[in-house]
Amino acid sequence: MTPDPALRSEDAPFRLQGRLVLGEAKGLLDSLRKQEETLRGGDTFPIDLSEVSEIDGASAAILLGSVRRLRDKGVTCEISGAGEGVREIVSLYESATSKKPGEPKPQTGMIVDVGRGTLALVLGIKEVLGFVGQVVIEALGVIRRPQTGNWRDIVPIAERSGADAVPIVVFINFLVGFVMGFQGAKQLKMFGANIFVADLVGLSVTRELGPLMTAIILSGRSGAAFAAELGTMKVSEEIDALRTLGFGPMRYLVLPRTLALVLVAPVLTLLADFVGIAGGLLVGVTSLNLSVAGYWQETRKVIHAWDINSGLLKAVAFALVISLISCQQGFATTGGAEGVGRRTTTSVVSSLFALILVDTAFTVFFRVFDL
Amino acid sequence: MHDAQAVRPPPLIEMRKVSKSFDGKVVLHELDFCVQRGETVAIIGGSGSGKSTLARILMGLEKPTSGELLVDGVCLSTLDRRELADVHARFAMVFQHHALLDSLDVFDNVAFQLRDEHELNEPEISRRVTEVLRSLEIQDAAKKLPAELSGGMAKRVGIARAMVAGPEILIYDEPTSGLDPMTSRTVDQLIEHMRDTYLVTSIVITHDMVSAYNIADRVVVLASGHIVAEGDPRTIFKSEDPALIPFALSSGVDPSHLSPHAKHVSAEEIRARWAKDHPHGAHRSHGFVAWLRRWKHRLS
Numbered sequence: 001m002t003p004d005p006a007l008r009s010e011d012a013p014f015r016l017q018g019r020l021v022l023g024e025a026k027g028l029l030d031s032l033r034k035q036e037e038t039l040r041g042g043d044t045f046p047i048d049l050s051e052v053s054e055i056d057g058a059s060a061a062i063l064l065g066s067v068r069r070l071r072d073k074g075v076t077c078e079i080s081g082a083g084e085g086v087r088e089i090v091s092l093y094e095s096a097t098s099k100k101p102g103e104p105k106p107q108t109g110m111i112v113d114v115g116r117g118t119l120a121l122v123l124g125i126k127e128v129l130g131f132v133g134q135v136v137i138e139a140l141g142v143i144r145r146p147q148t149g150n151w152r153d154i155v156p157i158a159e160r161s162g163a164d165a166v167p168i169v170v171f172i173n174f175l176v177g178f179v180m181g182f183q184g185a186k187q188l189k190m191f192g193a194n195i196f197v198a199d200l201v202g203l204s205v206t207r208e209l210g211p212l213m214t215a216i217i218l219s220g221r222s223g224a225a226f227a228a229e230l231g232t233m234k235v236s237e238e239i240d241a242l243r244t245l246g247f248g249p250m251r252y253l254v255l256p257r258t259l260a261l262v263l264v265a266p267v268l269t270l271l272a273d274f275v276g277i278a279g280g281l282l283v284g285v286t287s288l289n290l291s292v293a294g295y296w297q298e299t300r301k302v303i304h305a306w307d308i309n310s311g312l313l314k315a316v317a318f319a320l321v322i323s324l325i326s327c328q329q330g331f332a333t334t335g336g337a338e339g340v341g342r343r344t345t346t347s348v349v350s351s352l353f354a355l356i357l358v359d360t361a362f363t364v365f366f367r368v369f370d371l
Numbered sequence: 372m373h374d375a376q377a378v379r380p381p382p383l384i385e386m387r388k389v390s391k392s393f394d395g396k397v398v399l400h401e402l403d404f405c406v407q408r409g410e411t412v413a414i415i416g417g418s419g420s421g422k423s424t425l426a427r428i429l430m431g432l433e434k435p436t437s438g439e440l441l442v443d444g445v446c447l448s449t450l451d452r453r454e455l456a457d458v459h460a461r462f463a464m465v466f467q468h469h470a471l472l473d474s475l476d477v478f479d480n481v482a483f484q485l486r487d488e489h490e491l492n493e494p495e496i497s498r499r500v501t502e503v504l505r506s507l508e509i510q511d512a513a514k515k516l517p518a519e520l521s522g523g524m525a526k527r528v529g530i531a532r533a534m535v536a537g538p539e540i541l542i543y544d545e546p547t548s549g550l551d552p553m554t555s556r557t558v559d560q561l562i563e564h565m566r567d568t569y570l571v572t573s574i575v576i577t578h579d580m581v582s583a584y585n586i587a588d589r590v591v592v593l594a595s596g597h598i599v600a601e602g603d604p605r606t607i608f609k610s611e612d613p614a615l616i617p618f619a620l621s622s623g624v625d626p627s628h629l630s631p632h633a634k635h636v637s638a639e640e641i642r643a644r645w646a647k648d649h650p651h652g653a654h655r656s657h658g659f660v661a662w663l664r665r666w667k668h669r670l671s
Binding site: 236237240241242243244245246247 | 427430431432456459460462463464466467468470471472473483484487532533536
């Protein structure tokens with residue numbers, strides 16, 4: 001059925017004949033392989049199908065696979081003379097095989113994954129930094145012309161993220177102070193240093209745990225809300241609509257949220273400090289035989305203004321981090337409800353990660369400069 | 372300056388070789404396209420033909436990758452931020468999914484833009500909003516929240532919000548998508564009503580061929596980022612051109628049954644009425660530099 005390759009002269013077409021069905025596939029493959037070995041780039045290799053009466057999928061695939069390999073090598077390959085039935089089958093397989101060249105196989109493996117992950121992280125950081133830059137520019141614009149700012153929304157947002165968060169901030173921080181005191185009590189009792197539980201709780205709450213726990217609550221409540229709110233506005237074109245009405249989304253949406261959070265975070269942190277100390281006091285009074293006055297006096301002795309102020313400074317930084325990350329994630333939302341969910345998750349996870357990083361940086365900085 | 376204008380006014384909007392690509396994927400290929408004042412132009416095309424991107428470029432929501440966009444003969448890339456904002460204030464857009472602000476009721480949604488303009492007091496804002504709501508027959512829904520509105524109602528509110536500040540150019544993105552045929556025809560009538568009442572130049576992005584046929588003075592057919600045809604809707608839908616037949620067929624309308632629209636006011640008439648109402652031309656950006664720049668542009 002297939003011609004002897006030796007009989008083919010330089011320019012004569014490669015002529016196939018008869019029925020090319022599964023039984024003939026092996027012969028066809030072998031003879032095409034032989035041709036492939038002899039041909040080089042720049043050669044021409046016409047294939048004549050005029051005498052083929054029938055072709056099946058297997059032979060068509062073999063033929064087209066061979067044509068593709070030859071074309072990749074640079075050989076000019078043309079199929080001609082096919083009858084209607086044959087042509088239909090060949091073109092059916094042609095569309096399936098022609099997609100393959102040019103599309104590199106997706107690479108997998110640990111190194112590739114690490115590379116991709118790193119790239120995504122770097123691009124993510126770049127996006128956030130670009131966003132922060134834009135926000136700073138807009139903020140400067142508002143400082144120059146205060147009437148262009150959206151001041152109306154600050155109070156409602158501050159109420160939602162501040163006043164509404166008071167119960168949970170009080171509850172969590174009271175428990176944190178209580179647990180700290182409880183854990184410390186047993187150790188301190190062994191040395192008879194009962195009164196130092198006030199130092200332990202007071203310092204760790206004001207310098208570290210008060211701001212951090214408050215920021216974690218804010219990121220879970222307000223950060224997630226910001227991301228979901230802005231994300232929904234983005235996917236429902238509301239942000240575009242605002243832009244067409246002449247409202248910059250940064251000015252109108254991001255700045256009031258950021259400012260509101262920066263205003264409420266220190267207030268909540270102060271509250272957290274207070275109830276945290278109260279939690280420690282409860283432990284001191286109930287299980288360490290301390291008096292309320294004694295505990296309070298020890299706390300006042302050990303805590304300086306800077307301990308509280310450094311915590312408030314952290315709170316401001318945390319508020320900025322939470323607000324900027326969640327608003328950026330909200331604006332980056334694409335693809336409907338699922339996208340909103342994904343971005344909200346990312347915003348909370350990245351905020352928590354960033355909070356711990358910033359907190360560490362602050363603590364190291366304060367320690368190094370002995371503040 | 373006056374002579375030049377009298378001889379040949381520049382088109383209201385002109386695109387010169389505008390291309391747009393996202394991440395290397397070309398969505399619009401060097402489009403050249405003009406809109407004259409008073410015209411209603413329908414831009415039709417299938418999904419992915421680039422028509423929404425075109426609308427977003429016109430609206431200033433996207434920047435073209437290359438090419439120029441001119442409004443009243445002034446190239447937008449030569450303008451600074453404030454002048455650009457002035458130009459974009461002459462445009463308004465009706466969004467496909469309405470994009471109303473969920474937390475505000477209908478009245479506040481429509482009043483939103485006016486409240487930012489400090490020269491308007493509350494009674495004046497209220498008067499303007501009520502007038503627009505009444506002309507769209509939604510004054511009874513003023514206190515409803517967007518979530519309580521039907522699709523057709525939300526569309527009307529979207530149109531009201533776009534119209535309230537008195538734009539010259541109104542861009543509708545898929546105004547009839549997701550609406551039943553009856554409501555779609557009502558929306559067509561609203562588009563005509565807005566044009567006849569407020570003399571706006573309308574650009575309608577749509578894949579609804581019936582709608583395009585009903586309202587447009589001119590149809591631009593977009594396919595994979597190229598303009599494949601442009602002209603009078605009757606000619607386009609009766610065209611034998613193989614590139615256009617699918618559009619005519621997909622409309623589900625037999626072109627031979629289409630009859631010219633009786634109530635249709637011509638673009639020339641709208642233009643003439645607009646010119647009568649605005650004897651000093653369009654509201655332009657102020658200032659000496661802007662004036663100088665316009666001069667320079669006209670001379671070149």
